Amino acid sequence: MANIKKLKLLNNIQFIYEIALARLELQSFNPDLKVTNDFREFEIKDDGNFNELKRRLAYFKTVNGEYSDYYYLQEYNQTKSVNQFLTHWIYPYKGKFHPQMIRALMNVIKIKEGETLLDPFVGSGTAVLEAQILGVTGIGIDISPLCVLISKVKTESVDVIDEIKKYKDYYLFKKNSKEPSDERVKNFYKVAEMMAHSDQSRRGRNFDSSFVNDALKMIASVEDYSNAIKKHNLKIGKTKILEDDIRKIPLKDESVDGIITSPPYSIALNYVANDAHSLKALGYDLDKIKEDFIGVRGTGLNKFELYDKDMEKAYSEMYRVLKKDKYCVVIIGNVTFQGQEINTTQNVIDYCEKIGFRTIKKMEKIIYGLYNVMQKEYILIFQK
Ligand SMILES: C[S@@+](CC[C@H](N)C(=O)[O-])C[C@H]1O[C@@H](n2cnc3c(N)ncnc32)[C@H](O)[C@@H]1O
Structure with missing residues (x-):
């Protein structure tokens, strides 16, 4: 046959x-x-x-x-983890998407080359990097200046790899006198520094040697990316990363062709505390910054109320900027608070249907976390 x-x-x-x-x-x-x-x-x-x-x-x-x-x-991988190929591994951000899942979902929602994908909770930038690799225009938004910085470095460094290498001695061995003028080169070494801060505070490593190791490994990954583009004739998509608030997305009505995103799972993870060392090193006032982070705002039970209100605004905004008939994918899980499971997933479905989305699919996804704790997440696909 x-x-x-x-x-x-x-x-x-x-x-x-x-x-x-x-x-x-x-x-x-x-x-x-x-x-x-x-x-x-x-x-x-x-x-x-x-x-x-x-x-x-x-x-x-x-x-x-x-x-x-x-x-x-996936063979261009400087790490031991199958999911962390190309520049995906940069920065140990908690709760990264699996890149493979994003690429598959872009196929499922039929997003084409040159069309626009939005991730309004872009985190460490997985979705925008995957969009870029597939020739799709990626827009990423996050309230965290650290996430914006990481996402930019993962997607923009490949355009300035020669400049990045030129300034290696300046940053790593304090040689050469002049600072680079290109923001992308500065951002690259800033992220290497943030990784060294993380290595120091989470694993007790020496800052200076971590910085050198991380920067060299990052350079090798960006070179990998550059080589992969040439060798496999990849058509690279445009990327835009914005530091902004999802409750007021700075995009026009019906302007994006698809959304794939994962919001904070209720109040499960404190994204400010989690990256405190890096945010502080970047010069941010944590108390102030915390005021706009969904799932972190407020105290006690008020936290849940604020989360629900904020997320209603978020889903309404996602609905507004999505073109008619197009798809919005939300990856979300339920959390347990004081022994009780909070059904965040069903709340998302109920609210999204109320504002006009149709639920196309609810797919269960088991993940094995640290210490083999089994956690359930859902991939929800909505259509406008
Ligand atoms: C589950 S994480 C996203 C992780 C991402 N999918 C990845 O692959 O790295 C949720 C993100 O929502 C961001 N966030 C919290 N409040 C926000 C707000 N008001 N507007 C935009 N982003 C916000 C957090 O900074 C965090 O990066």
């Missing part, structure tokens, strides 16, 4: 939600598919879009015997 094509999953697929997403992403290109070989392979009828599949798919190692682009891209 010459007109059947076989697709093999990547070797590192281990969760059911990954297989489910793999099927969904493939289905969005070719609805007529078959799962074979105990969920390790898929079969589709040949419809001539072989190159597009090879170029876009996230969870597949081979398409008709040829390696996918993403298989190659």
Whole structure:
């Protein structure tokens, strides 16, 4: 049967939600598919879009015997973790997305090259970097100046890799006298410094040697990225990162083609305390900054009320800026407070449906956290 094509999953697929997403992403290109070989392979009828599949798919190692682009891209990895390839690993931010999931979701919501993806809680920048790699325009917003800085460095450094290397001696060995004028070069070394602060405060490492090690490894990753673009002929998307508040998104009505985001899970994680060392090193007043962080504002039970009100504003804003018929993906989990589970997920669905979204999918996602604590998250797909 010459007109059947076989697709093999990547070797590192281990969760059911990954297989489910793999099927969904493939289905969005070719609805007529078959799962074979105990969920390790898929079969589709040949419809001539072989190159597009090879170029876009996230969870597949081979398409008709040829390696996918993403298989190659994941090989550019300076770390030991499969998820931390290219510049994804930069800064140990808690609660990063898996990059593979973002790429698959972009396929599921059918976002095309040149269209615009928004992540209004951009955090460490995973979604905008993945958009960039796929040739999609990425807009990232975060209230945290540290997140804005990290996201910029992950996506902008590749444009100034030669300048970054030129100033290596100046920053690492205090040689050369003049400071660079390019903001992107300064930002790059600022993030290396923030990583060294983190190594020092979280792992008790020596600041100076951490700074040198982190900066060198970051340079190697940006070079990897630069080489990957050339070797695999990647068309890189434009990126815009804004330090702003989701409760008032600085974008026009119906201006984005898709949203993929993960808000703070109720009051589960204190993003200010978590990155206190870096925010302080950047010169911020933590008490002041805290006032605008969703899930951190307020005290006691008032915290929950503020969270709900803030998130209603956030979802309404996301609805406003999204084009009609387009999709908004929210990754969210329930948290337990004083022994009681808070059903944040259902609250999101109820509110989003109230403002006009249709729920297309609620996909369960189990994650194994630290000390093997099992945590459940959901991938919610809404359509406007
Ligand atoms: C779950 S994290 C996002 C992590 C991200 N998906 C990643 O891959 O790194 C949630 C983010 O929401 C941000 N945030 C909190 N309040 C905000 C607000 N009012 N406006 C925009 N972002 C806010 C926090 O700074 C945090 O980075």
